[in-house]
Structure formats: C-alpha cells, structure tokens
Amino acid sequence: MSKPLLDVLNGITRNPPPVWLMRQAGRYLPEYRAVREKAGSFLNLVLTPELAAEVTLQPVRRFGFDAAILFSDILVIPHALGQHVTFAVGEGPQLDPIADRRGFERLASEVDHGMLAPIYETIRVVKRELGPEVALLGFCGAPWTVASYMIAGCGTPDQAPARLFAYGDAAAFAVLLDVLVDASAGYLVRQLQAGADAVQIFDTWAGVLSPPEFVRWCIEPTRQIVAKVRAAVPEAKIIGFPRGAGTMLPRYVQEVAIDAAGLDWTIDRAFARERIQSRVPVQGNLDPLVLVAGGSALDRAVDSVLEDFAGGPFIFNLGHGILPDTPIAHVEQMLARVRKR
C-alpha cells in the first residue's frame, strides 16, 4: 500500500492532497497536555521513547493525518553538544547564551549520539504502530536557526544577537555552523536508518538574513547537510523549510537541491507555483491564525490554498506551527474541507 505523502515527494499529484500540520503533537490537544504533565520536564518527554512515541501518535489517531512527525525539538542538538537547555511550560526554550568564540569552544565539537539514542528508539516504536498509509517524518533544525538560539539563549524578534555575532566574527560563526552541519547530518541519517520515511529541515529564522548572509548561513550549510545525508542514504527524501525566505526561496531550492519545499503563509502563490512547484513538490501554507479564527474565513482560506497548489505535487499543511489556542473543531473543519474536494 502506498503512502500518499511519499507519492507526492516522488512528484505525483494526489487529490485530495495528503495533510499533516507542523507541531501537530502539541498543547492544543488535551491528550498531549496530559502526557506532558506526567513527563515532568519537556526534555524528559522528548527523551523517553514510550512517551514521545505516544504524543507523536496522538494526532494521527485523532485526525487521521497522512504523516506522523517525530515529537522532539530542534534544540536537542545543542543539548547533545553539552549546552544547558531547558523548556518552561508556556514559554520558549532557554539556553545558557554564547557570547563569543570561547563560549562554544567549551562545547563538544561532535554530538553525543548516545544522548540522542532514545530519539532513534522513539522512531522505531512509532514505525511499528503506524498504519501502512501513514508516513513517518523525522526532522532537525537548520544550522543557522539552531546557532541563533545557541547564541541568544532564546528566541528574539529578529535573532539580532546571532546576526551581530556573525557580522563581528564570521570565521568563528562558520566554525560553529560546521559543527552543526556534521551533527545535524549524522542525526538525520540515524533517524532515516531507524525508520523515518523522510526528514524535514526547519530554518525558522531564515527570513531575517540579508541575501549574502542567507547564502552563507542558510543555503550553504543546508546544502552540505543534504549532500552528507544523501551520501549515507542515497534514497533519502528531504523537505526544506526556510521560513520567510520569500524571494530567496528559488535559489535555496536550486542550490540546496532539496526534494520538496515548505512554504510559509506570506509567499505570493503565483510566484511559488512558477518558481518552486514547477521544480519540486511544495508543502504548506495555510496561515496558522486563520485556523484559530475558524468560521467562513477558514473555509475561504483553505479553498484558496487548494486552488493555488492542488494542481501539482502538494502536501497540505500550515505555513508555520499550529498555535496552542487552536480549537480542535477548527482542525476537523479544515480536514473535512480539504478531503471532500
């Protein structure tokens, strides 16, 4: 039995398109909140295979999504490099910020895959539980985005601390990104070997870079990861999602040689069809906020996304992660609308 999501990644147009949602395992689900409470810390949830597998499977059980995505976080890589990372409930992550080159020279130069072994085990557990039509996705953060958290210690409006670091000492920043390239490639290879059907690289903060920095800090490290993963797993399917890339996205798609492109909710859809979907399958791009709003605005927005992209290889998704205050009824309304067409 074929998996619709993998069909699309292989260039086949499916109608209706396969659907999943970024952050689909999350706080908007009461069953997630129950497990999250039981787990104690967020990192304990991520690193306990039976719990992480349970929350990975919850949204697939409830909604029948076409993909499960590994429940984890992009900051397990700094954690496995020895940086102190914590996640408070309802807040963003907190890391001990890195002020200068000495700050990351204190970290390991290679990731400890033993610390990440529970994540590979989660993938094996989920794989056994999933139906034959449901794809299992792994993921990592792109080096630029992960480094931007490592330097600032948290999310900021435009990741100015990391941009300033990179302007001030580009050579040191490049060393940090090289470490993250190796760590991320090894991490994705192990996820694929454990049973992930495809992987996604999240570059959440790609959109704050100027073009020369976008090429150097987003495209180039991601290109290296893709090449390393393909060298180890030639058939690997890799989705790239440089959020906010906008006018830089065509160059990203070409130079990274990505298999499919995630689209945020702000991109001009004619541009995305002509410059992106004509070359690779696309995934996206409903505004997460219209899923909170619901009502006729949601129906119109879903129809608009389908009209604009469903004529080619397309995976229905949001343009960013689902928001914690999203009503479950709105997810059901959206799914019914996507699937009745």
Add this chain to the structure above:
Amino acid sequence: MSKPLLDVLNGITRNPPPVWLMRQAGRYLPEYRAVREKAGSFLNLVLTPELAAEVTLQPVRRFGFDAAILFSDILVIPHALGQHVTFAVGEGPQLDPIADRRGFERLASEVDHGMLAPIYETIRVVKRELGPEVALLGFCGAPWTVASYMIAGCGTPDQAPARLFAYGDAAAFAVLLDVLVDASAGYLVRQLQAGADAVQIFDTWAGVLSPPEFVRWCIEPTRQIVAKVRAAVPEAKIIGFPRGAGTMLPRYVQEVAIDAAGLDWTIDRAFARERIQSRVPVQGNLDPLVLVAGGSALDRAVDSVLEDFAGGPFIFNLGHGILPDTPIAHVEQMLARVRKR
C-alpha cells in the same frame, strides 16, 4: 539647484546616490536625547514645532544627509482620532487596545487636523532652514500597520491581534481602514501643501499578511491613499515601503502605482532589480544591524548594496530604521564609503 533625491524620484540615476536613513532623527544621537529629555513626553516633542524642527534638522547638520524626514510618529493619526496614545522612553508605543467594532466606533470617524496643525507648522519651519539641495520628506503609516497597533495596543511579534480581528470581522476591519485611508490622505496632502518635497508611506507590518489579506489590507488601502493624494496634489511624489512584502512587492508597486519602492534588507537583489528597479526607483536596503556591527563587515555590506543597485535610480538607505545603539562613527564610515564611489 536640484535636489539629488528628487532627481532620483524623477527616474534619474545619481552617482553617488543620495543618502538618508530611516529614523535618522533618533536616540543614537546625543543632541536628540538632549532635546527629547527637555520635551517631557514624546508627543509633546512631536507636537511642538520648534522642538520637532530642531530634531528633524540635527542629523542633516551632522551628516549632510540628502533628505530631512519630518520628526513625527505614525500613531499621531490614532491620537487625532481620539485614541489614547503614549510613548515611554526606551519602549514601544502604548494605546488603549480596541477589542471589537464598538471599540473604534467610540473614536472619531474623521481626523482632527487642528490637532495635527503643529506638524504642518514643523514642516514650514524645517523648509525655511534646509539648504537648496536637501529634500524634505513627510510620511504616514499605512492603514494596515496603524490599525494593527490600534487593535493590539502595542507592537507584537506578528500583529496577531489585528490579523485575528480581520479574519473574524472583515467588514468591521474594512470600516476602520476606510477611516484611516481618508485620515492619511488628508494628512499627506497637508504635509505636501506645507512644503514636503515627497512623502513616504510606511507599512512596517505588511510582511505578516497572507496574499489575499496583503491585497485587501495593504495594497488596496494604500492604492486609495495614493489616488486621493494625487487628486489633490497631481505632482506629488510618493515612496511606498511595505516592509517584508518580498514576493508580493511587484504586485504592490504595480497596483498601488507608487513612485518609488523602499526595500527591506532581506529581499533578493536580483529579483528587486528585475522586478522593481526596472519599473520605479528603489530605496534601501542596508541591514541596520551591520551598521551596529561596523568594521569590514559594514564596508562589504555597503559595497554590496551599491554594486547591486547603483546602476539605476537608487536612494541609499537602511532596510529598516536605524537602531538606537548604532555608533555615530559607523554612520560616518558608511557615508564616506557611499560617497567616495
């Protein structure tokens, strides 16, 4: 004697290009901080012509910029509609937020230009003081951006409150935007009649809108303002700056029929040359953060902007407002680099 900035707005390529900086009158200047302290409240500074004129002129005196921009704030329009607006030092603006349709039905439906009269007087004072080669720019906020502050009461990471309001009650939101279109057009016309050589419309939050909302809430109201201003002042020159528009910018330029386009620091420059500068003069787009960083990174970034845009009608500027912690020496370094070419 001609004004280089107006030459460029008329389609002429000037080499070196004229230069000014968004928020060039601001906290990075000690002479500004001295006047700001004397003025008491920010609104008192904006609405006292001799003080507002003084801070408008300060950066032109110090750096010899090719334009002065009226010292004011986009939120004087909600102020003149009767909404309570305050500005605390070092923080963003605070307004009494609008929760629903009734919230703005309590405001005036037409702006009180008597409240804005000191601003028109500031323009007359500055105009008398400026040298013959220096252009005087007026400005307003675009309706979407102004409305997003009126609803949230402050800046937020992605102006979700206003986007949610517009998804939930588009008819009410359209009424608010109509009020802002009329107010802003009348405001710009009076600025031009008082002596502004050109005006700029700042749509700082254009980049968070999905394409259908971008057309409805950014392009359409701005198009109406431009048409109304030209009906009253046929020779008016209007610069549009929808920050973060990215792939939507060509459509904005065409449909708004703007005279020149501001570019933020993230746009692909080949795209901007081919799709924007081929049609209208462009202004921008140095990353404000590299002006904080300084050093060889600043030199390289300035050279890169010049190489990419100086072959056509171009005004050198930042891609967003100058940051308060920008060293004055870096502004001098940048100006020397722009002007020696």
